[in-house]
Amino acid sequence: MDYLGFLNEIAKSRKVIGYFDTYFPEEFAYAMGLHPVRIMSDDEEPVRANEFLQGFCCPYAKNILEQALKKKLNFLSAAIFTRYCDSLRGVYEVWKSEKLSPVVEFIRYSQVVRETAKDYLSLEFKDVFNRVKKALGCDYDYDSLKYAISKVNKKRKALQRLYSMRKEGKLNISSEDFYKTVFSSTWKPIDEFLKSCEALFLRNNSVNVNFDDKKVVLSATELDNLNFFKLLDEIGFFIVSDDIASGTRYVKDFVSEEGDTLDDLIENIALRYIMKPPCSVKDPSDRRIDELIEEVKTSGAKGVIFFRTRFCDSEGIEYAFIKRRLETEKIPHLYIESDHRLSNYQQLRTRLEAFYEQIVGI
Amino acid sequence: MLMGKKDYWRWSENVYIDRNKDWRQGEIITCGIDVGSVSTKAVIMVDGSLYAYSVIRTGVNAQENAKKAFFPMEEETGIKIENCSYIVGTGYGRINIPFAHKTITEIACHGKGASFVGGKKIRTILDMGGQDCKAIHIDEEGRVTNFLMNDKCAAGTGRGLELLAELLEIPIEELGTRSFDIDEEPEPISNVCVVFARTEAYGLLKKGWSKNKVLAAYLRAIAERVSSLIMRIGVEPEFFVSGGISKNVGIVKRIERIIGLEAVKVDIDSQIIGALGAAIFAKALYEKERGII
Numbered sequence: 001m002d003y004l005g006f007l008n009e010i011a012k013s014r015k016v017i018g019y020f021d022t023y024f025p026e027e028f029a030y031a032m033g034l035h036p037v038r039i040m041s042d043d044e045e046p047v048r049a050n051e052f053l054q055g056f057c058c059p060y061a062k063n064i065l066e067q068a069l070k071k072k073l074n075f076l077s078a079a080i081f082t083r084y085c086d087s088l089r090g091v092y093e094v095w096k097s098e099k100l101s102p103v104v105e106f107i108r109y110s111q112v113v114r115e116t117a118k119d120y121l122s123l124e125f126k127d128v129f130n131r132v133k134k135a136l137g138c139d140y141d142y143d144s145l146k147y148a149i150s151k152v153n154k155k156r157k158a159l160q161r162l163y164s165m166r167k168e169g170k171l172n173i174s175s176e177d178f179y180k181t182v183f184s185s186t187w188k189p190i191d192e193f194l195k196s197c198e199a200l201f202l203r204n205n206s207v208n209v210n211f212d213d214k215k216v217v218l219s220a221t222e223l224d225n226l227n228f229f230k231l232l233d234e235i236g237f238f239i240v241s242d243d244i245a246s247g248t249r250y251v252k253d254f255v256s257e258e259g260d261t262l263d264d265l266i267e268n269i270a271l272r273y274i275m276k277p278p279c280s281v282k283d284p285s286d287r288r289i290d291e292l293i294e295e296v297k298t299s300g301a302k303g304v305i306f307f308r309t310r311f312c313d314s315e316g317i318e319y320a321f322i323k324r325r326l327e328t329e330k331i332p333h334l335y336i337e338s339d340h341r342l343s344n345y346q347q348l349r350t351r352l353e354a355f356y357e358q359i360v361g362i
Numbered sequence: 363m364l365m366g367k368k369d370y371w372r373w374s375e376n377v378y379i380d381r382n383k384d385w386r387q388g389e390i391i392t393c394g395i396d397v398g399s400v401s402t403k404a405v406i407m408v409d410g411s412l413y414a415y416s417v418i419r420t421g422v423n424a425q426e427n428a429k430k431a432f433f434p435m436e437e438e439t440g441i442k443i444e445n446c447s448y449i450v451g452t453g454y455g456r457i458n459i460p461f462a463h464k465t466i467t468e469i470a471c472h473g474k475g476a477s478f479v480g481g482k483k484i485r486t487i488l489d490m491g492g493q494d495c496k497a498i499h500i501d502e503e504g505r506v507t508n509f510l511m512n513d514k515c516a517a518g519t520g521r522g523l524e525l526l527a528e529l530l531e532i533p534i535e536e537l538g539t540r541s542f543d544i545d546e547e548p549e550p551i552s553n554v555c556v557v558f559a560r561t562e563a564y565g566l567l568k569k570g571w572s573k574n575k576v577l578a579a580y581l582r583a584i585a586e587r588v589s590s591l592i593m594r595i596g597v598e599p600e601f602f603v604s605g606g607i608s609k610n611v612g613i614v615k616r617i618e619r620i621i622g623l624e625a626v627k628v629d630i631d632s633q634i635i636g637a638l639g640a641a642i643f644a645k646a647l648y649e650k651e652r653g654i655i
Contacts, residue, residue, distance in 0.1 A: 332508070346454065347494075351511060354469035358506045362466055362643060 011075035030148035031140035038186035041340035058087035059339035078103035121270040211238035220307035280318035303332035371524035377434040394640025397455030400492025403637035404431035424458035448648035475639030477504025490607035492520035541612035550583035585616035604635035
């Protein structure tokens with residue numbers, strides 16, 4: 001069953017809550033017995049979304065709005081946005097005014113990556129999820145939140161194992177299949193996801209593959225079009241690691257399970273989401289760049305492919321810093337710009353093939 | 363189209379044969395075919411040296427373009443596709459060459475071709491093609507070490523120049539030289555977008571500017587835009603310009619002025635550099651497959 005079909009089915013037995021970026025603290029949703037799901041882009045061309053958003057808005061933001069306006073996301077009981085970027089904030093406003101979900105909420109994040117933001121974000125989480133509780137008739141307490149934290153940590157642990165195996169050459173699957181698995185962690189029920197990971201671990205328990213000269217690290221933020229990974233496979237690349245927002249940046253860092261009170265647990269969640277590997281809209285974002293370089297060095301990758309979502313200004317600015325660091329470290333890299341539909345597919349293909357020829361040879 | 367109307371955009375197709383060579387005497391005959399968005403180029407090399415080439419306009423039938431580009435050489439020398447030991451396809455239409463043994467990107471092929479004709483000191487290449495523009499860095503073997511590509515707009519591309527030729531009713535092959543036939547270099551036009559530039563050019567003509575002055579302003583704007591691509595990747599001597607627009611002295615000289623570096627000139631049609639690079643790769647790949655080297 002496809003992703004939307006699966007979610008429509010799930011929605012028959014429990015309330016589904018949609019989110020759009022990995023700053024959404026899914027632990028709260030699980031604690032309330034809801035099913036959180038990251039809304040992925042599809043190949044819809046924005047038509048209705050253009051009534052509300054400018055042509056130069058983020059194509060991902062426009063796409064998810066288009067899906068909602070076309071009633072593809074009617075299975076959602078709630079949509080929760082975070083203060084991620086201006087485009088998604090714009091989508092939130094439209095979503096709310098057009099009543100595209102029964103409940104629409106917005107978590108106002110601080111933009112700073114600093115522990116001092118923890119108290120503020122804890123209060124913000126409490127406010128938002130109190131409203132969600134009332135609106136959806138559900139609740140969470142110390143025990144349910146602690147259990148949810150532990151479940152999400154288990155999911156992240158399994159994902160970390162997947163990434164380690166890939167780096168060590170102990171996972172012989174294509175980039176497309178690898179990312180299909182990784183991204184499914186943001187919409188499949190956790191137990192089901194863990195089961196599929198176990199099956200994968202078992203199938204690959206004696207694998208040893210060597211993709212040395214074809215290894216690259218992928219740097220991107222919003223990127224969930226599996227056709228892009230298929231293209232990379234076809235060309236011959238082996239994506240050994242990434243810093244995609246719903247890739248390693250989603251996987252790294254656990255929420256501490258320590259704490260005697262509900263407030264302690266909420267603070268733990270707040271701290272993890274403030275300090276997690278940042279997106280380019282956050283400040284400072286050095287950790288992302290440091291870890292990208294680290295990924296290249298520890299994985300033995302031959303280069304980096306930097307995928308910028310078209311019109312994403314913050315990613316464009318971040319790229320300038322990433323480029324400088326990569327050049328200093330003498331790491332070859334390729335900058336490409338596209339959207340969720342890969343509308344410049346042939347041009348992308350030429351650039352990627354040329355980069356492959358550059359680092360692997362002809 | 364009205365009867366008798368001149369197509370100012372139409373550039374001449376051509377074929378070249380080295381009459382001092384006989385392909386039948388060669389051991390390894392390789393071919394490179396570069397199917398570009400505007401022109402298709404085919405090059406034949408005999409034992410690693412240039413024997414023949416042909417340049418035609420790219421037609422709508424993707425699979426036929428490569429054959430059509432080969433045909434003028436066949437007509438002149440009797441050589442057939444089957445006589446080629448190895449064929450490499452390149453260019454945006456490379457996947458539509460049914461008889462190619464391998465495809466390689468035009469970026470790698472321009473690198474190899476430029477190094478072959480311009481010498482081992484070539485480090486920076488500017489390839490100005492029909493619908494995109496690339497700045498490429500290569501090493502002494504002609505291997506690509508970095509590249510940047512602009513494929514977002516038609517400014518600085520062959521298609522843009524074709525539109526300009528039509529607009530000003532100046533034959534495309536005269537655009538470059540005529541752009542210097544002015545009293546004083548004008549400021550560049552502010553809009554390099556070929557669609558909006560038409561409006562601006564009309565406005566300037568109405569204001570009384572001569573066609574040559576409008577042309578100079580337009581070519582200067584293109585040169586500035588393209589130069590920024592080269593400067594982004596870094597200008598490292600020696601510098602080489604390939605692709606169809608490399609024949610436009612009005613753009614090339616202005617680029618040289620902006621980046622402060624003269625391009626290496628060679629006695630060969632610089633439009634065929636990509637196809638030439640493909641033919642060079644073809645020889646290396648043939649030899650590798652046969653264990654010759």
